Amino acid sequence: MAFVLAINNKDVMSSIELKIENKVAIIRLNRPEVFNSFNREMAFLLHDTLDACEKNADVRAIVLTGNGKAFCAGQDLKEVTDPDLNPGFKKILEEHYNPIITRIRAIKKPVIAAVNGVAAGAGANIALACDIIVAHEKVSFIQAFSLIGLVPDSAGTFFLPRLIGFQKALALAMLGDKISAVQAEKMGMIYKCVPVEEFEDTINKLALKMANMPTKALGLIKELYNNSMTNDLESQLALESKLQIEAASTEDYAEGVAAFIEKRKPEFKGR
Secondary structure, three states: OHHHHHHOOOOOOOOEEEEEEOOEEEEEEOOHHHOOOEOHHHHHHHHHHHHHHHHOOOOOEEEEEEOOOEEEOOEOHHHHHOOOOOOOHHHHHHHHHHHHHHHHHHOOOOEEEEEOOEEEOHHHHHHHOOOEEEEEOOOEEEOOHHHHOOOOOOOHHHHHHHHHOHHHHHHHHHHOOEEEHHHHHHOOOOOEEEOHHHHHHHHHHHHHHHHOOOHHHHHHHHHHHHHHOOOOHHHHHHHHHHHHHHHOOOHHHHHHHHHHHHOOOOOOOOO
């Protein structure tokens, strides 16, 4: 795609950077001067980048992170307060954030949020929508919406109560408390908090591990957990049966069984 070529061109300043190496796509939000807050351009570029990663068979794991001191500070308020630029909240939600969340959940590949700095507002909730969230110990998360008279969006009201419970989630949304990565791990908001000096190595090892796992099975696991949010028990059992049959027909399943019997390390191809 021309888009992918453009964002990889070092002579072009882009709000999204993409690097693909060792079957891992690293997507970097690249507006560090405004803590990677979203404007319309960056939202649409992220849509296209996620689509490109989904379609690229060479990509078997995706890392979403930020450049500079922040992961993402949410919406660029200068855009919404500029009468010439403001697209309005209806467009911002329906055309920017909601498609980002639905893309992340629909991609049948693991999406890792590598939270390298503050994650606030929509930025925090985009991280929470990812499959695995890793942050370093100096990171903070904040549901900042109520502090400026807004309500949580970007599926924050969907994922946060499911991750940490109704009471805690409601309090964080109403009070706008800043939560450290250490606290976030303890309350089950994120998968892991690591020391700053171990952060990059932890992300690299995790992404590489997932890129070499049976990709089809990981995608089916993701589909099962997505549906478990709303299914009743009978529906979920039926879906497990359906997707287990699908998983058992993959090349990776055959390789996994053969490797187990032969007492060797499997070489999964993502097929």
